[in-house]
Amino acid sequence: MSLRTIFVQPSKLCLLPRHTPLTPRLIPGLVRNLTPKSTPPPAPSKPVGPNQDVLRHASGEAAATVDIMGRKSLYLEHGTLIQMLKNDPTAPQNAPKVSKEIPRTKREYSTAATPIDPLSSNTPTGMASSTALALPRVTSDAFALTIPGAKYPLPQLPLPSCSHLKHRYSTLLEQVINFIMIGGRKAKAESLVDQILANLRTRPAPISREGTPLLPGTPALSSLPLDPVQYLQIAIDSVSPLVKILMLKGAGGTKRPVPYPLRLRQRRRFALTWISAAADKKKDRLGFAERFADEVVAVVEGRSSAWEKRSQVHKLAVASRANVIINPGRTVAPSKIKFPIAVL
Amino acid sequence: MVPPTLWRCLRTPYITHPLKLRPCTHNFTTTLSLSAKPLKPKGPPPSSKMNPGKQRTQSSKLRIKKAPIAVQKPAYEVGQRKELRRRxxxxxxxxxxxxxxxxxxxxxxxxxxxxxxxxxxxxxxxxxxxxxxxxxxxxxxxxxxxxxxxxxxxxxxxxxxxxxxxxxxxxxxxxxxxxxxxxxxxxxxxxxxxxxxxxxxxxxxxxxxxxxxxxxxxxxxxxxxxxxxxxxxxxxxxxxxxxxxxxxxxxxxxxxxxxxxxxxxxxxxxxxxxxxxxxxxxxxxxxxxxxxxxxxxxxxxxxxxxxxxxxxxxxxxxxxxxxxxxxxxxxxxxxxxxxxxxxxxxxxxxxxxxxxxxxxxxxxxxxxxxxxxxxxxxxxxxxxxxxxxxxxxxxxxxxxxxxxxxxxxDSLSKREAKALMDYYSESGIMKAPVDIATFSEKYAVSAGNPRDLFGTCLRVRQ
Incomplete structure (x- = not known):
């Protein structure tokens, strides 16, 4: 099985909410999915046809646009062939044979290759914008409305994780800030991160390159500059390695490389180190924030040297997978298990 | 056999006494230029293998050559930084x-x-x-x-x-x-x-x-x-x-x-x-x-x-x-x-x-x-x-x-602040929806100051 080379399925590498206990039993994403040879591979839930992901036809697309814009469109009324045939009495005579038949035909069955499910709303929560809250948009009437007798409505409990004064940023941003900080100057680091995000906002959107293993579930790259935190997160989480290699002493004075899996925070730290190392090598004497933002764009576009470092680590890990220590040699309480090493 | 160095050690050292007369040496020669030894004629260069001079140059190859001092390109042209700052x-x-x-x-x-x-x-x-x-x-x-x-x-x-x-x-x-x-x-x-x-x-x-x-x-x-x-x-x-x-x-x-x-x-x-x-x-x-x-x-x-x-x-x-x-x-x-x-x-x-x-x-x-x-x-x-x-x-x-x-x-009124926040939201750069809770929070934190309002809505560090 080719899956054996992968320690954690990339599709499971979604962001965890803050203060999530990283116990593998509770989070199926962290438990390694071993596929025993006896069981056949699971069938895909939906057959994937060649026509599944294509764009809709012109009028369908126009209708969708109209739906988004929330107003009537002249395009739909005038543009479609059927409308033309309906409006113009002379048109059917000159129309080709195929289109003559279309208005009268009414099929009672669908000819679509795959049954289209109703649009499900459960998009991966991890990839949802870290700044966005899934609250409905409040109209102006509701805006004026307050609870009688109270100035503001009651807060929703439990309070969101970012409501704490000292932990108001997302976990990722806090880690980036602390990574950048030198000599305890946190305010300086925060303003640098701010500049990085502002830089990501104003830069042209990244161009996707074939073969860049970005995190699954990444939204369209053109939408990234509007959510710079997500932009940064995609860059860091995509390029972060799954394992680190430790050199253990082997027999006869040799060293044997042993891959160890990493926790989310550790993985991000490796990615940050690589990104900032690549940024520091830039020949242009730009400011730190500009250099770093440049490198983040390079990561998403797949031309950063961090990708090479990542693949190097992964290759070595695959080559030395025989050295993985499966039995740690001591009993560990299940609640103390922090990462999937113990279940390997 | 006795090595010659031993005899050299036993010899009295050649030290000139300051008060004694120095051995007389001539500062110039009176030999005629014609009777002087003739100069060597310039012949063809001797073979390179046996040439001690050439060997010396070869050995000098081992010496580390000094890298030419590269003129460092200035990071910015004159006035470029000011232009960047004011762009x-x-x-x-x-x-x-x-x-x-x-x-x-x-x-x-x-x-x-x-x-x-x-x-x-x-x-x-x-x-x-x-x-x-x-x-x-x-x-x-x-x-x-x-x-x-x-x-x-x-x-x-x-x-x-x-x-x-x-x-x-x-x-x-x-x-x-x-x-x-x-x-x-x-x-x-x-x-x-x-x-x-x-x-x-x-x-x-x-x-x-x-x-x-x-x-x-x-x-x-x-x-x-x-x-x-x-x-x-x-x-x-x-x-x-x-x-x-x-x-x-x-x-x-x-x-x-x-x-x-x-x-x-x-x-x-x-x-x-x-x-x-x-x-x-x-x-x-x-x-x-x-x-x-x-x-x-x-x-x-x-x-x-x-x-x-x-x-x-x-x-x-x-x-x-x-x-x-x-x-x-x-x-x-x-x-x-x-x-x-x-x-x-x-x-x-x-x-x-x-x-x-x-x-x-x-x-x-x-x-x-x-x-x-x-x-x-x-x-x-x-x-x-x-x-x-x-x-x-x-x-x-x-x-x-x-x-x-x-x-x-003065600072912004609530209506003005709402208009501004709606604009941020419609521009797509502020992700949080402008509802009563968010609005009140941002307005209270910024005290209606337009610069602070932008900061609270869009900046990491206000």
């Missing part, structure tokens, strides 16, 4: 364009428009944004680079400025000499939008074909970076290089207005040049821009012509008024700091602000700034309290702004 970006293609009505001249003094966002008029062929850019109306750190196109908020203070423009246009405030003038100072807390209000006034004035003269940052006048010289007659210090620059910008912004202005009399420019009666103002300024020696005279010609009947209305603005209320960095020959009111350009502006000089139809607008060291005398003057005789405050500051209307720029 103004007015659009962000990533942001979602928001359809907003343009801020046209018929909105002047319209009370109902207050509390809504308006885009600066900038279609094809409409050069207002370019003209504003030439005047230096946009500043860095005003958050222009985050949005698709420059848009501003129509505020209560904007209405007030609009009314002022209206009064002057309708000539409701005509003085005894037939001149309609308004003078005002925009004053408020940091980040409350004084410079933006100046920008809005300029936008309207440019659309109504007024002549707009703008000093975008008074700090440039006093910081001591431009050359200066004393003019004998008025005992004022001229800054000719800065004046040339200013004229250039004013000329770029007001091309059409200057084309129609004709000189009413002959003028002398500098020592040699003359401007004839009936010349277009545009031509006079175009010649003056090329020569710094003519710039100050040309500027005076312009101001003089604008005071005559039949001249177009004028908007004269200066940002960062505080900077010309503290001692300048310039020094006179006795090395005393020059008072900024003795510099010709600030002096001229303050003459218009205090009403000593006036345009035929015009508005003089100044804005205070928060990025300046303490200006106690100006603060006292703005509050309208008299100077305590025991306080050592500059006595020249108070009279310089006498009679100017002081417009207090």
């Amino acid at each position: 103004i970006v007015l659009s962000n293609t990533n942001a979602i364009p928001v359809a907003l009505p343009p801020m046209t001249a018929d909105l002047v003094g319209n009370e109902e428009a207050a509390g809504a966002m308006f885009a600066l008029p900038g279609g094809e062929g409409d050069m207002i944004v370019d003209r504003l850019r030439a005047l230096g109306a946009f500043q860095t750190k005003q958050h222009w680079p985050f949005f698709h196109r420059p848009c501003t908020l129509f505020r209560r203070e904007t209405v007030e400025i609009g009314r002022m423009l209206e009064r002057v246009m309708k000539r409701e405030v005509v003085g005894e000499d037939g001149k309609a003038n308004e003078r005002a100072i925009l004053h408020g807390y940091y980040g409350c939008g004084r410079s933006i209000l100046l920008l809005q006034a300029m936008t309207w004035a440019l659309q109504m074909e007024w002549v707009v003269i703008a000093i975008p940052n008074a700090h440039d006048l006093v910081v001591g970076h431009t050359e200066y010289e004393l003019e004998g007659n008025s005992h004022l210090w001229l800054q000719k290089a800065y004046t040339t620059d200013l004229l250039n910008r004013v000329l770029k912004a007001n091309q059409s207005a200057f084309k129609q202005m004709k000189l009413s009399q002959n003028y002398r420019l500098g020592r040699m040049d003359e401007a004839q009666k009936g010349d277009a103002m545009k031509r006079v300024l175009e010649t003056a821009v090329l020569d710094p020696l003519l710039a100050w005279d040309a500027f005076n010609v312009l101001l003089g012509e604008l005071g005559l009947p039949g001249s177009p209305p004028v908007l004269f603005t200066l940002d960062n008024l505080n900077q010309i209320s503290i001692p300048s960095k310039y020094r006179d020959p006795a090395f005393n700091a020059i008072h900024p009111h003795d510099l010709a350009l600030p002096n001229t502006f303050l003459a218009y602000l205090s009403g000593k000089r006036s345009f035929r139809t015009g508005i003089t607008l100044a804005a205070t700034s928060s990025k300046c060291s303490r200006t106690l005398a100006l603060d006292a003057a703005l509050e309208g309290r008299g100077v305590d005789p025991y306080e050592k405050l500059d006595p020249r500051i108070g009279p310089s702004i006498e009679g100017a209307q002081i417009i207090q720029v």
